[in-house]
Amino acid sequence: MRIDQGTRVYGLIGYPLDHSLSPFIHNLAFEAMGINAVYLPFPVKPGRLSAVVEGARALGIRGFNVTIPHKETIIPFLDGISPEAEACGSVNTVLIEEDRAVGHNTDGIGFMDSLEQEGVEVPRMAIILGAGGAARAIGHQLALRGTVTVFLNRTPERAEKLACDITRITGQESFGVSWDSDRISDFVQDAELLINTTPVGMYPGIDQRPPFVLKNLNPKSVVADIIYNPPKTRLLREAEALGLKTVSGLGMFVNQGVRSWEMFTGREAPRKLMEDELRGLLLKNET
Numbered sequence: 528m529r530i531d532q533g534t535r536v537y538g539l540i541g542y543p544l545d546h547s548l549s550p551f552i553h554n555l556a557f558e559a560m561g562i563n564a565v566y567l568p569f570p571v572k573p574g575r576l577s578a579v580v581e582g583a584r585a586l587g588i589r590g591f592n593v594t595i596p597h598k599e600t601i602i603p604f605l606d607g608i609s610p611e612a613e614a615c616g617s618v619n620t621v622l623i624e625e626d627r628a629v630g631h632n633t634d635g636i637g638f639m640d641s642l643e644q645e646g647v648e649v650p651r652m653a654i655i656l657g658a659g660g661a662a663r664a665i666g667h668q669l670a671l672r673g674t675v676t677v678f679l680n681r682t683p684e685r686a687e688k689l690a691c692d693i694t695r696i697t698g699q700e701s702f703g704v705s706w707d708s709d710r711i712s713d714f715v716q717d718a719e720l721l722i723n724t725t726p727v728g729m730y731p732g733i734d735q736r737p738p739f740v741l742k743n744l745n746p747k748s749v750v751a752d753i754i755y756n757p758p759k760t761r762l763l764r765e766a767e768a769l770g771l772k773t774v775s776g777l778g779m780f781v782n783q784g785v786r787s788w789e790m791f792t793g794r795e796a797p798r799k800l801m802e803d804e805l806r807g808l809l810l811k812n813e814t
């Protein structure tokens with residue numbers, strides 16, 4: 528890699544950042560496309576965000592991604608945010624142009640891209656497990672496309688609030704209930720898509736799965752996970768064993784990165800290369 532006065536700097540802020548694979552896919556794409564740029568991990572502790580945004584402007588950093596725990600708390604330090612980021616109340620990409628730092632959110636659209644790539648149609652009804660930031664980003668995109676979404680969450684109040692917010696913002700009907708609510712059976716047969724947005728099943732807890740009974744789903748429904756490590760979670764393996772189509776979280780992870788990378792560079796990203804190399808890396812780490 529060549530570093531000179533023309534090298535553009537991008538990066539990722541979050542804390543801790545030990546396991547992030549964003550630098551891997553972004554730098555891979557810069558190299559493959561012959562772009563003189565570098566993407567660095569910046570572990571930033573809470574409380575330093577004002578300095579980060581001002582410092583990035585001063586250093587001529589063109590853009591950066593934002594991850595846990597800064598996705599919501601960065602918003603007051605930005606000069607503006609996109610409608611998606613506003614609806615989600617969270618930012619995962621910041622672009623700095625002419626000294627203006629503007630926040631975007633590519634998580635929800637990255638998930639929609641992965642459904643399209645897998646040939647899955649926008650569902651009429653979806654069940655989302657979890658009611659955190661990722662559930663909000665995906666639920667918002669689904670609602671914009673006319674999907675009725677039911678959020679199932681360990682803390683039902685959070686699911687109710689999320690459903691209420693989505694209905695208010697998009698005008699689309701949504702519901703929020705607890706994991707063990709009697710009302711789940713009303714939705715299960717009609718759901719065409721189930722999405723796990725909780726961390727249950729993520730490495731190293733790969734033997735775990737969210738407490739949802741897959742066998743009651745309609746045989747035509749699709750099961751998706753947003754966990755990408757491992758690329759095939761226990762939930763997805765069990766869904767496959769029941770003959771259900773599945774969508775791995777690897778696609779969403781790559782696609783949110785692709786959308787950010789394309790905003791950073793204004794070029795089309797080598798998506799397939801990024802996905803193949805990331806899958807190879809994760810599978811190598813598994814063995």
Ligand code: ATR
Pocket residue numbers: 656657658659660661662680681682685724725726727
């Ligand atoms: P993200 O931004 O990645 O979506 P988050 O905002 O922390 O992360 O949300 C994680 C979601 O997973 C939440 O809905 C959380 O449930 P609570 O609202 O009850 O906290 C859910 N979650 C996390 N760990 C879980 C577990 N062990 N079992 C069930 N749900 C869990």
